[in-house]
Amino acid sequence: MALLEIKNLSVHFGSLERPVIAVDRLDLTLEAGEVLGIVGESGSGKSVTSLALMGLVDPPGRVSADILKFDGRDLLALSLRERRAMLGRDIAMIFQDPGTTLNPCFTVEDHLVETLSVHEHGSRKAMRARALELLQQVEIPDAPRRLAAYPHQLSGGMSQRVMIALAIACNPRLLIADEPTTALDVTVQAQVLDLLLRLHRERGMGLMLITHDLGVVAETAHRVVVMYAGQVMEIGKVPDIFVRPRHPYTTALMSALPENNIGRKRIQTIAGVVPGAYDRPRGCLLAPRCQYAQERCRTECPDLERTEGGEVRCFFPLDAARKPDHQAECETLGSQGFSS
Amino acid sequence: MISYILRRLSVVIPTFLGITVLVFSLIHMIPGDPVEAMSGERGMEPERYARLMAQYGLDRPLPLQYADYISRAARGDLGRSIVTQEPVLREFLDRFPATVELSLCAIAFAICLGIPAGMIAALKRNTPVDYGVMGVSLAGYSMPIFWWALLLILFFSVSLGWTPVSGRIDIEFDPARVTGLMLVDTLLSGEEGAFLSAVSHLILPMVALGTIPLATLARMTRSSMLEVLGEDYVRAARARGLSPLRVVAKHALRNALIPVVTVVGLQVGTLLAGAILTETIFSWPGIGKWMVEAIHRRDYPVVQGGILLSATLVIFVNLIVDVLYGVINPRIRHTR
Known part of the structure; x- marks a missing residue:
């Protein structure tokens, strides 16, 4: 128990x-x-x-x-x-x-x-x-x-x-x-x-x-x-989650770590800010800041889904290569993205 | 701590000098002089007037009179009243206990009601209770003492007949003077009814004088308490499972009282000023009434001495308050 x-x-x-x-x-x-x-x-x-x-x-x-x-x-x-x-x-x-x-x-x-x-x-x-x-x-x-x-x-x-x-x-x-x-x-x-x-x-x-x-x-x-804006985005075991993050937000947090930015002039950050009290997006809360966001992400909020070894709240969780499942699609659609 | 007190005391002497200069020049700016005031409406012959002025040393240049006064005051001699020929210090000490009794009761009244009222308002903030407490205290704060005192007399003494109008005690009682505090003396005398008579005489002046400090304390406690209730250590105390009463009454109140204690000290000046009005209205035989009469008679030594002694009192009470401040606030105690 x-x-x-x-x-x-x-x-x-x-x-x-x-x-x-x-x-x-x-x-x-x-x-x-x-x-x-x-x-x-x-x-x-x-x-x-x-x-x-x-x-x-x-x-x-x-x-x-x-x-x-x-x-x-x-x-x-x-x-x-x-x-x-x-x-x-x-x-x-x-x-x-x-x-x-x-x-x-x-x-x-x-x-x-x-x-x-x-x-x-x-x-x-x-x-x-x-x-x-x-x-x-x-x-x-x-x-x-x-x-x-x-x-x-x-x-x-x-x-x-x-x-x-x-x-x-x-x-x-x-x-x-x-x-x-x-x-x-x-x-x-x-x-x-x-x-x-x-x-x-x-x-x-x-x-x-x-x-x-x-x-x-x-x-x-x-x-x-x-957690992001009051919601659980991903739950996972250590070290799995560090080796293979499935949620774009987790990935972005990790890219922002100084030790993952050695040799760069500027540390990668996540563009935009956490949604304010009264401007929460209708769909996925991360959608406005996610470089992989699709039409579905902007209209519908994903549930926390079980995956092997954890849970993730994303329609298009990332694969082992840290790319979303719909890779071809997103390169043309992803607009706002994470700045680098 | 001792070096702190000494340092504070070293500021006292220049303060005294400033006060004496101020009082001396102010009182001489009032038209008229003691001899003229004594001579009444018909006046007196110029030779006699000049002789009396010379007798009291009032014909000499002001700076000389001032230097003379200061040099004697420094030796503890505040002179004699021109009217009664009594030493000023003796007259002051005779009347002082009456004022102390009134002021202590007034400040106790203000503390006993003001601090709990402020706490309740803070705990019930933005509710009708809060608005009620704050509204009443604002009204109390804005009320001129002389008007408020007259209202109290009209209602409780004249209409209801609950309390006497003036004085410290009914005429049939004459307790032996031991401490000069009527409440204590009547208890010591053991005379039946004397204590109750003293209490009934005290209530209205106490309320009249204590209302402004009460309102000030209530508002001060409320804002101080609100600030403290938002502090991390209050949340941390709750997170350790302490009861709400303990969190408020021990952890929050102790910190909230720090600024309130300072205000209590500052109120002593307000109390003495208020006592002048209150004592005059209620014929309370204290130093306030004494000094008002002295001003009417242009009794220069009494006015000067009275103000000097009152200032001493205010300075020392504030010093005591600052020492107390260290007792409840350890941060002051250790950082000199």
Whole structure:
């Protein structure tokens, strides 16, 4: 049984008549102990998906789903209080900017002891000991002294380690890491990532790694979900998806990686921008930016189809040579294309 | 922390000098002088007038009078009232507790109602509750104190007869003066009904004086709270499974209060200014009423001394507030 099962999850903001679609009929599973990478540009709905899963989308945001199951429990059937009790205990989350996610008025110890005391019983002394232990587990040097530190006295990497300590405090089964390294220095990024993976291995917890760094995903994840404008475009195993991407968007993301542009004067980019709130295309959401787009792509939205080893949302998935099935046709029709 | 306080105190002396120059020149710009004010409508013979002016040293050039005043003030001598011949400092200290009592109650009233009202408005933003709280507080903020005080008297004292119109306590009670704070003294005296009488006298002036700070605090708390509620650490706290009450009352409020505390400090100046009107209307025997009377009598030493002492008070309260600021905001405490 999957640790996390999501079917048909949608998140809408704004008015009922003209909703802003942040997440569009998303299906997702995550096995126990799996590292699942979620990639996509800014605004593709990655973070909102995780917030919806945590139950932290506030009105006027509206969340709907057919299935939202964690560890066999139906999250949709739980009361708010039961749902909240799971946060931090069964599902924990770390955020992008560690500099702003710790409360500036409280010490590291205050944060840790508070989180522990909300979910577990025990004496204050025992909690303190646990807090120290947690800091040591996330490899914070001079841990006893850091307990009394305020967030502004910590570096970015150190703050993120404290956030990780907070997240693993109650031994969660699933850790959602929302761009955990984006705001950090490059050297610190690798250390924090190593730490996350070590904790994942040691504790066997599922890890949902939200990022726009394909390199990070290639090194760490078992499977990848590629999101675009709130929709899943492709799901595949690592390394299959890197060796043979089937969706034109996945291919384009990879062509934009610096390491795939060695020797070029300019890095390849994807022309255009993610569709705005009110100008979503009628057909495939990528159609206006896709060099292989056909007439059908502009009028009809493809479904997520099973392929060998994964799923892809495209009428004309790419073949092994990274060409669409209708190669002859597209060279005459493809107009807007990816710039190079 | 100590070096911080010392640094702040070093600014106090130039501030005092500035205040004295200002007060000194302003009060001498008002037409008339104490001797003329004492002589009444019929006036007095020029020789006697000149003699009295010379007696109080008022015939000398202004800069000389100023230098003389400053050199004595620096030694702690604020002079004597021209009218009563009492030392200014003694008169001030006699009346000061009444003003302290009124101001403390007014600010407590403002804090106890204003901060919760602002919080509720922020949590229920863009709902009728929010509009109601903000509308009422805007009205309160815009209300001139003298008019608001008269309305309160008309309604609660005259029409309903619930509260007395003026003074600090009914005439039949005469509690021994221990602290000068009527609420405390009546409790200490143990006289039956005295405390309630003091409370009933205090309520209207407290409301009249506390309304503007209340409105300011409510609006300030609301905007500060709204800002904080959008912060990442609030979302992160929720993501750790903390209850909404804990997130709001502990994580958000603590941060939201930082600017509010500063405003409370700044309100002390507003309170003293408001006390002048409130005390005059309610015949509250505090320093506000004392100074208004002194201005009418051109009692120069009292006006100068009173303003100097009030300024000292404002400066020190703000210093205390700044120190408090460090207590709730660790970022200030550690970065000197």
